[in-house]
Amino acid sequence: MDIISIALLVFYFSILVLLSLYGIHRYFIVYLFYKYYKNKRRIKAEAVEIEHFPTVTVQLPIYNEKYVVTRLIEAVGQLEYPRDRLNIQVLDDSTDQTQEISLAAVHRLKEEGFSIQFMHRAIRKGYKAGALQEGLSVSSADLIAIFDADFLPDPDFLLKVVPYFTDPQISMVQTRWGYLNREYSLLTRIQALLLDGHFVLEHTARYFSGRFFNFNGTAGVWRRQAILDAGGWQGDTLTEDLDLSYRAQLAGAQFVFLPHVVCLSELPVTITGFKQQQFRWAKGAIQVARKLLPTLWKSSLPLSVKLEATVHLTSNVCYVLLAVLSLLLPLSVFIRHSLTDWNMKWLELLVFIFTVLSISIFYLVSQRELYPDWRWKLRDLPILFGLGIGICLNNSRAVLDVIFARETPFERTPKYGIKQINDKWRNKLYGSNDGKYAIGEFFLLFYLLFFLILFVLNEFWLSLPFFLLFLIGYAFVCTLTLKQTVR
Template identity: 45%
Template sequence: MLSLALGLLYFSVLAGLSAYGLHRLHLVFLCWHNRSRIASAQEVTALTDHDLPPVTIQLPLFNESTVTARLLDAVATMDYPADKLEIQVLDDSTDETQALARAKVVELRGRGVDAVYLHRVDRVGYKAGALDAGLKVAKGDLVAVFDADFIPQPSFLRSIVGHFEDPRVAMVQTRWGHLNRDTSILTKVQAQMLDGHHLVENRARFGAGFLFNFSGTGGIWRSEAIRKAGGWQHDTLTEDLDLSYRAQLAGYRFVYREDVVSPSELPEDISALRAQQYRWAKGTVQTARKLMGTILRADLSLSQRIEAFFHLTPHFAYPLLVLLSVLLMPALVLFPAADTMTMLAIDLPLCIATTGSLAAFYMLAEAAQGRPRLGALVRLPMLIALGTGLAPHLCKAVLEGCRQMAGEFVRTPKHGDNKGRYKVRTDLPLVETLLALISFTAVVASIETGHYVATPFAVLFTFGYGYVAVLVAQEQTARRREVATSGEVWDGTRVSETTGPTWTGPAEERPYTDAAA
C-alpha cells in the first residue's frame, strides 16, 4: 500500500511538471505560428511633433542613490517635444536619495525640462501607491514607467506612441535589455531567463491574442485605461500584473514591441535575486487568487482562459520540483531499472519536463536576438540548477501568496556605480543544504539501481541546492561581518506610517499640502 501511494504521488508530480513543460513547447509553437502578426507590431505610423500626445514619465524611487542620477540624466535626453513631456520623480526614499533626486530635479528644471519631485513620507501601497499618487496629478494622456535601474533610450517614446492612435490600445510593453549580462554566470543565466519571458512568452501571447502583462517598467500606458480598469491597486505585490489583467478584461488591447529595447540592470547577488523572485512569485499567486474566478467567468475563449491559468500559476511548479527531488530517491529504489517500461515511465517524463521544453524555449529566445542557439544549450544545466536552488525559497512565497494578500514590497537593490551599497537580509540556507544532501543520496541510488538517465537530473538537483546554499551563506556571512564593523543599515527597513506627500516644483502647480513643511 505504501509503495502504491508513493508511486501515485511521484507520477502525479511528474504529470504536473510535464504539463508546464508541454505548455512551454506550446508557447514556442505559437511564436512560430503567429510570427507574421508579431512582426507586424513594428509597423506603426510615425507622428509629427504636432500630433504627438502629451506624455508623463513616472520614475518610482525608494532608496536608489546609486542609480538616481543616471536614470534622470537618461530620461532628460528623451527625443520628444519639451512642451509635451513631463517627468515625475515619485520618491518614497528614507535616505540620501531624497537630496540627490531633489537636486537633480532642480538642475533639470533649470535646463528647461518639465520635471517635478513628489515625495511621500509613508509607503502606503508601495510602488502602486506612488504611481497612483503621481497619476492623480499627471499632465500626460500617456504615462510611461521606468524603474530606477533602467536607462531609457532617447527614441523610446517616438517609437511606440503611434500605437495609441488606436483607442483600444491601453499599454505597449518593450523588451528589457541587460546592462550587466556578462558580469557573471549568475547574470548570464538571469538574462537568459528574462529573455525567455520577453522573447517567447510575451511574443507568443501577443501573437495569439492572449492576455499578457505589463512588466512593471519599460512600458507606456493610456492614463484613461488605468483609471477605467480600477487604477493602481496594492492588494497584491505584483500591481503591474493585476492591472494588466483588469485592463484587458475591460476590453483594452496590449501591444508588445520586441524591437524596442529598454536596458536595465540585473541583480548581481543571489540574495537580491531571491528577494526579487520571492516578490514576483508571491504577487503572481496573489493575483491568481484575486482574478482567476473573474477570468474563468469572463467573455474569453477557452484557449485564452487556459493560457491565463498557466500565466498566473507557473510558480506552483516550484513546490512540485522540491517534492520531486525528495521523492526521487525512494522512487528509484522502488521501481527497478530492469523493467524497461517502468524505467521509461520514470525517466522520460522527467527529461521532457526539464531539458526538452526548456531547451526549445530558450533556444528560441536566443535566436530571436540573433544570438547562437548553442549558447542556450551551454547555459541550460546552470539554468536548471539555479531554478532548483531557488525553489525552496519560492515555495515559501507560493504558500504565503495562498494565505495572505499584499505584504511588504521589498525592492531589489541596484548597484549602479556603487556596488555593495545596498544588500538584502535573508536567513541562512538550511533547507537548501538539507535538500542538497537528500539529492546526493538520489545520485547514489540512481547509479546503484541502474537508473542512469535519472543520474544527471539528480546531480543537477544536488548542485542547484548546494550552489545556492553556498552563495547565500557566503554573502550573508560577509554582510554580517560588514555590518558589525561599519554599522551600515540593512536594505528594506520600514519607515514610519505618517501621511502626506510633499511637492517640489512651481508653487502654482502644487497639488498637495506639503506635510513636511
C-alpha cells in the first residue's frame, strides 16, 4: 500500500473517530434525560396574587415580515395579563411595507387601551441584538418577554411563565417550541423532528442536570436586570441569544426550561430558507465558542459543565467533517477492499453503532415522550439523516467563515404565513439568493452517483448502507433546490 493510501486512511479514520465522539455525546444526553428529568427533579412555580404581578415588557423584533407581523401583534394583544403591568414594544427595522402594516396593528391595540410603542431604526446596527438593546434601554419593566415574528404565544403564556420568577435567583425561563405547519411538507416534518430532539432532550437534560443551556431567541422571558448584569445584548455574533445565555450563566444566572409550556411557530418551507437559518445558527455558535470558551475554561465551574458546554458550542464542526467525509468515503472503500491482510470491511458497522444508531435513539426518545403516534412520526428518520448530511457544505461554510474571520450580515429566515397544507409561498417576497452555493451539493451528488455504480459493479455490498445515507442526503437537498428554483 502506497503512502498516499495510508495517509488517506489515517485521515479518514481520524474523522470517523471525531464524529463517533459527538455521537457518543448523544447517548450521554439521553442518559442525563432519563437520570434527571424522569425522576421529576424540577423547580415549581409559586402562586402569585394579581396585585403582586411584576411589570412585563413584550419585545417583538421585526424585519420585513409583512406576511406574519399582523398575526403576531394581534396574538400579543390577546395575552392575559394586567394591562397596567404590561407594555409592548414593536421593534420594527423593516425597509418595506411591513412598517405600515405594523403601525396599523399598533394603532388598533392603542385604541384598545394597550401600552404599546412602535420603534424603528433607519440603521440596523447590531441587527436583532441592536434592536433588543435599544428597546431595553427605554424599558423599566421587571421582566422582558421576546417573540419573533413567526411565533404565536397562547393567551395564558405569561400566566404560566411569570410565576417562576418569584424565585429571585431565576433569570430566564425558556419554553418549548411547537409548529403551526409541521405537516406542510416532508421538509417541515423533518425540521420538527430536529427541533423536538433539541428541546425535549438537549434542553431538558442540560437544565435538569445543572449544565448550561440557552435562550432560543424567542418564546422566553428574561429578568431585565440579568440582561444588564451580563453586559446586555451584543451584536458581535449571529446568535445573540446563545451569546447572552452563556454570558449570563457565567455570571451566575439560573435558567429554567419548561417542556410542558409550548409556543407555536412557523417552520421554514423552502430549502434555501432552511439553509439560511441553519447557516446563521451554525456560524453564530462557532462565534460564541471563539468568544466565550476561554472565559468558560478559566472559570471555577465543574469540569462536567465545561466539557458539555464545549461540545454544545462546537458541535457544528461535525459539518466540516461530514463534508470531507463525503469526498473520502468512496476512495477509502476501494482502498480497504484492496487490503487482503486487514479485515476492515466491517468498519461501517462500528460507525453505525456510534453515530447513526445514537441519532436514531435520540430522536426516537424525543418523539416517544411527546406523541402517542410517535412510531408513525419516525417514518421520516432516514431522510433526517440525509438532510443533516445534505446541508453539510452550507454549514461548513459557516464554520470556515469564523475560522478565516469572514464577516457576513445577519439574514433572518423568510416567513410566509404558512399554516395549512394548501397555503402557498410561491410569488411572495423574501426569496433567498443562496442557490449559488448549491453547485457544490450537485457536484457531490454526481460524484457519489458515479461511485455507486462502481460499488455495485464490484459488489461492495457491506459499504452500501452507510454510503447511501450520503447519497440520499445530497439527492434530497438537490431535488428540493431544483423544485424551488423551477417554482
